[in-house]
Every structure is written in structure tokens, then in C-alpha cells.
Amino acid sequence: MHPPNLEVQELLISYSDGFGAVTALDITRAAVPPGALLAVTGPSGSGKSTLLYAIAGLLRPQRGHILWDGRDILAEAESVRDRWRRHSIGFVFQDFHLLSELSPLQNVLLPASFERFAIGGEVRARAVALLDRLGVPQARRTTAVLSRGEQQRVALARALLYDPPVILADEPTASLDAAAGAAVAETLVRLASDEGRTVITVTHDPALISRCTTRLALDHGRLHATQREEMPA
Amino acid sequence: MNPLLVVRATIARHLGTYALFVLLVALATAIGVGITAQEAALRAGSARAADKFDLVIAAPGSQTDVVLAAIYLRPGTVPLLDSTVTGKALAEPSAKISAPIGFGDNVGGAPIVGTVARFVEHLSGGLQQGRVFAAEGEAVVGAASELAVGESFRAEHGMRHKEADDGDHHQHPATLTVVGRMRPTGTPWDNSVIVPIEFVWRVHGLPTGHAETETRVGPPFDPAHVPGVPAIVMTPDTINAAYGLRNTYRTPLSMAFFPAEALVRLYDVLGDVRTLMGWLALATQGLVVVAMLAGIMAILTLHRRQFAVLRALGASRLYIFLCVWTQIAFVAVAGALIGLLLGAGAAFIVSRMITRATGIVLAAQIGWDEWLLVAGMIAFGLVAATVPALVAYRRPVIAGLTSP
Secondary structure (H helix, E strand, O other), X not given: OOOOOEEEEEEEEEEEOOOOEEEEEEEEEEEEOOOOEEEEEOOOOOOHHXXXXXXXXXXXXXXXXXXXXXXXXXXXXXXXXXXXHHHHEEEEOOOOOOOOOOOHHHHHHHHHXXXXXXXXXXXXXXXXXXXXXXXXXXXXXXHHHOOHHHHHHHHHHHHOOOOOOEEEEEOOOOOOOHHHHHHHHHHHHHHHHOOOOEEEEEOOOHHHHHHOOEEEEEEOOEEEEEEOOOOOO | OOOHHHHHHHHHHOHHHHHHHHHHHHHHHHHHHHHHHHHHHHHHHHHHHOOOOOEEEEOOOOHHHHHXXXXXXXXXXXXXXXXXXXXXXXXXXXXXXEEEEEEEEEEOOEXXXXXXXXXXXXXXXXXXXXXXXXXXXXXEEOOOOOOOOOOEEEEEEOOOOOOOOOOOOOEEEEEEEEEEEEOOOOOHXXXXXXXXXXXXXXXXXXXXXXXXXXXXOOOOOOHHHOOOOOEEEEEEOOHHHHHHHHHHOOEOOEEEEOHHHHHHHHHHHHHHHHHHHHHHHHHHHHHHHHHHHHHHHHHHHHOXXXXXXXXXXXXXXXXXXXXXXXXXXXXXXXXXXXXXHHHHHHHHHHHHHHHHHHOOOOOOOOOHHHHHHHHHHHHHHHHHOHHHHHHHHHOOHHHHHOOO
């Protein structure tokens, strides 16, 4: 595992609401050290999810750079970014976004179907191992019959299929009850502390925030406050 | 790159809607396939049924009416050919066969046709059972006739359909006995009962073509005792003779024509109808595809967040394009192929019904035209599918991710 040095520089993302330009994100500089467990907090509309999507290279900002070990991913061609995102970033969403008609294993293998080649035995074995490790019952024909906690664990397994060094989670515990949320939070913590991945999570969950090594607070798209020395504004 | 997982999941989620789309495309295709297959079968069947009727001589009037009455044995009224012309035509030296066709009676709804023995052999290519009639009281039945060889019956006056039983069954006093059965011809003659023309003339109170003392049947006929007939079918010796005879009998008292001429005119009308219906079917198909695209676009709008998530997970724009395109392609291909089967099935059933009603054997087949129609439907669907696929391809990821 080789988590990258992530750095955001001079990032400006704005949009028009019909009356004028609205700033969604305006960050002069922020750095995320390798292996950090970073909580992105702030009120609704403060730009938390936008920051996550920008780090994943899904947004084209008005200006700025997303540096990945010094390499500006926004300067790469879209096809390169797609492949990079597939192999280097694991996404976890609040509402899981599983294909409920497919089995847990098929959902985990979904990113492999984006590849130009057929899904290999090695990838399949890894998917099975991930589901085992996260305690998801594989015998289910669809994920619709799984509990919400189990569904989020399937989403976690899907995020980990290509063993990415960075996990981006958007409110991963918000749709779960306390016990399931705690289990997911524990998994995210371990991915950072035990496996050395960089985990960046947007969250309002105090329990998850308390376990993060770093916190980045946003307000109206601007960096409001940081904790820990790794996040100079 | 394999979009089938996503396609499968999306179709499974909206199974009822997609099934409806497939059914709509199938029905639209089936209409087109059914029309073209049926028209082709009708054309081939009717042409085959007229194959043995080289040249027809009749009283001036509608060639179509004569073809329908004398070849397809449809109940109808045609004027009688002048008796002088009839006598001359029946003795025509440049015709291998010159057969009078007389009708006006039935047995149990099956038409009774009077002609000569040689024409029966020509039509049937030899009998499958018994022999050809040799006396006025004898009859030969078509292959599909319910009458058995050896069975006797009395002719009923008039022509009627088997199904149309008006209860008025006036029978002629003379009795006929079946002495032979023709081989199947695939024509209305398979349901007919064929008797010597002399029998038809006699029961209708006309001269029998021979001196009153004579009891034999068949040619030569005595022109002095020959009455008029609805039609005479000639098989000329040569092609030149055929055209010569056609010219000879184009007189103020008679008309002569090759049945193919009348059929070509009928086919022209049939072709026009087919073209019109073909365009209507094509318009229906187009509307169905457009409606399907609109429906699928609505479904895809519901799934825009799902596609954005796929992009976030690392899917390329091409993958999203293929997901959408494959769904619509599936509907177009499945619908068109099911439509082909439905259309072929419908054409088969209608052909059977027409065969039962007319005796003309129609063999509806899926030919080049039908495959072309299905291929066109599929091609149109595949091309049209690129529109929503491109819409999904171009949609910004962030718009999908932040959509409700």
C-alpha cells in the first residue's frame, strides 16, 4: 500500500444560479498526508461533497490543482482519470448505490466490468474474500434483501476491489442505525490505521468524527478550520 | 467492457415496462411481416392455381369475373359465350386441349363443374383413385372432397358456399356416381366435383353437344348442338399458337386472354394496397420506436444518479453509452425477432383460413422481404438508440451525483 500525498491548490469551483456566480468551493491550499483519516465537516451546502468529487477528478474547476504525489490529476485526459479513479479511489456513498437486482458478489465486481478485458479469476477471488472479510452473506441472490448495514458493507467491498490507496466516503454512516454505523466507522478506521490507506469522509457523525485523525471544516465553500498540523490552510 | 450487469439490473428493475416495450415493437413488426408474407403467399398461391389455365375464352366482359368464376370457382354470374363461338372453339385444331367450363350446381356446397375428361387429367396430372368419367352419370371429385369413390349423389341447383346454408336445396333428378378422385392440385378444384359438361347442359335443359340419339360424352362436339358456356380453357400447342388463338378469339362476340394478364392487374391493385399498408406498418414501427425511446429516456432520467455513481466508481463515458444503447438494442432486437415469429404465425393462420375458404393453398413463408423488414426495424432501433445513449454519455457526472 502506497497512499499518496494529496494536495489541493488554488481550487475554485463556482456555478451560476441565474442571478450571478455562486462559489461552491474556494480553497487556497490543503494537504492530506498519506494514511490520514480525514473528516470533512460543515453545514449543508458548505461544499463538503463538492470537495470529495473534486479530489476524485469528477469536477472541472474554474481554476486550481488536485495534486496526487505531485501529479495534477485534473490535467490528465478523461480516460486516464477514469482508469485512475477506478484503481486508486474507492467511493462509498450514503445511500450505498448498489444495483439491488444483482447479488452482493456481482455488485462488488461491478468496477471490474468497466475494464476492457473480462473479469479474471483473481479479481473474482478478491471480491469473494472481501465479502467474507466484511461478513456479508454471499448466498443472497440480490442485495435488496440485505440489511442496510450489510448493504453498506457490500459498498465498502466494492470500493476495495482494486485495493485503492484512497477511500472517499460521503456520509457513510448517515443512513445506518447506531450499531451498523459504528461497524462501518470501525472498518473505515481500520482501513486507515491498520492498512495505511488515506480515508477522507464527509460526515456529521460525531462518533466517526471523534475517531478521525484530522478534521477539515468547510463553510460556504471555504476552509473554516482544521485540526492537526497536517492540514495547513 | 461489459455493460450487461448494469443492463440486466435496469431491465430487471423495470421488467414490466421493458416487456411492454418489447411487445409494442413485436406487434409493430408483426403487422409488417404479416402483411408482406400474406401478400406474397396470396400472389404465389393464386398464380399457382391459375397455372394450368393457359388461355381462357369467354363472353366479352370482366376478365377478373371470369378468372374468379372459372379458375377459382367463386360463385358469381358470368355471361355465356356465344354458342357459335363455343362450337368453333371446342373444335379448335391448334389447341391440345379445348375444355368447356360449365357450372351452376353444387353438392353440399361443393361446386359441380362440367368439363371434359382430358382437362381433368391435365388439371390433376393423373388420378389418385379410380378413373375419369366416361358417362353422363359419372363424376370425379377433387382430392379434398368429402365424397368417396363409389358414392352416389344428386346435384343441387345453384352455387353456394359450404358455410352458407340457405335451406333451399333444389335437387336435380339425375343421380351422379363418383368414379375417381383427383390428385391434390392446391387449387379450389380440390373441393369440387367434376362431371361431363353434357350432364350440366342436360340438367339445365340445354343441348348436350351431340345429336340427341348419342349418349357418349366428350369431344368431338357437334357445333349444331353446342350451347353457350361461361368459359373455355385452351391449352395451345405452342406459344405462337397461344398468341394466335388469343387474337382469333378477340372478337365482338368473345374475349380471349391469358389468366396471367388478369392476375397481373389484380396484383397491381394488391401491390398498391400492400405498399399503402407497408407504409402504414412502417409508420407504426417508427411511432413505436419513438414511443419506446421516450419511455426509456424517462426511465434513464430516473437512473441518472446511478450512471453518475458508475462514473464515480471509474466507468468511462463509453461504458455509460453502452449501458443505455444495449438496453434499447435489446428491446429492438427482442421485439423484432418476436414480431417476426408473431407475424409469421399470423400469416400462417390467415393462410390456413383462406385455404379453407377458397381451396387455394397458400404457403406463407418468411422470405427475404420479411427478413429485410426485421433487419430494418432492428437497424432503426439501433441507430435511434444512440440518441438517448449520447444524452447519457454527455450528461455531467456532478449533475447526476447531486440530483435528488
